[in-house]
Structures are given as structure tokens and as C-alpha cells.
Amino acid sequence: MNIQNSGDTTLREALGRLGKAIETLEASVDARLEKEHDYAEAEAEVQRMGADRARLAQELDKSEARAERLADVNREVSRRLVTAMETIRAVLDR
Template sequence: MSGDTTLKDAIGRLGKAVEALEAAAEDRLEKERDFAEAEAEVQRMGADRARLAQEIDKTEARAERLAEVNREVSRRLVAAMETIRAVLDR
């Protein structure tokens, strides 16, 4: 019986080891899926960041153009007011 018990114990340990290996493999696959999802999210965030940086650059350029136009309008208004004052002063 000792040989049968030893064999049964060995088979039991082997079964437990296989179960542990399967669980470890499943955990590893799950972690790899999580990692792949995280990597995909990082890629999406990088693309969003690049798009937002481009939009910011365009907006800053537009703001600079608007500021330049504002300065030009202001200069012309001052010139027009000075011309009106000169005409009124005569």
C-alpha cells in the first residue's frame, strides 16, 4: 500500500502543481492584457497630446494675428481722431 499511497500523493501533488501553473499562466495572460490596454491608452493619450499641441499652436498663431490686427486698428483710430481734431481746430 505504501507504493500506492506514494503514487497517489505524487499524482495529487502533480495535479496541484498543474493547477498552480494554470493559475499562474492565466494571471500572466491577464496582466499582459492589462498591459496591452494600458499601452493602447498611452498611445491614445500621445495622439491626443499631439493633436492638442497642434491646436494650441494654431490658436496662439491666430491670437497673435488678432493682436496685430488690433494694434493696426488702434493705430488707425488714433490717426483718424488726430485728423478729426486737426479739422475741428481750424
């Protein structure tokens, strides 16, 4: 009987260790899944930021082109005003 009790104790201990090992494995799997989920969210955020960056770069290029056109128009208007003032002075001087 003593041998059977010893065998039962060993079996219980083995089952206890197996149960703890399974719990540890489940916790590891849960942690891994959570990390993968976090990674997927981070990757999605990086993708969104990349798309935003591309859109903002495009808008910046358009704004710079518009500013350059406005500067060109401003120079042309200034040139025309100077020409008009010179013409008016010339007419007044006659």
C-alpha cells in the same frame, strides 16, 4: 500486499502533487495573461493620450498664432483710430 498498498499510496501522493503543481501552473499562466492584457490596455491608453496630446498641442499652436494675428490687427486698428482722431481734430481746428 503491504508493499503494493505503499506503492499505490506513493503514486496517489505523487499524482496529487502533480495535480496541485498543474493547478498552480495554470493559475500562474492565467495571472500572466491577465497582466499582459492589462499591460496592452495601458499601452493602448498611453498611445491614445499621446495622440490627444499631439492634437491638443497642434490646436494650441493654431490658437496662439490666431491670438497673435488678432493682437496685430488690434494694434493696427488702434493706430488707424488714433490717426483718424488726429485728422478729425486737425480738420475741426481749422
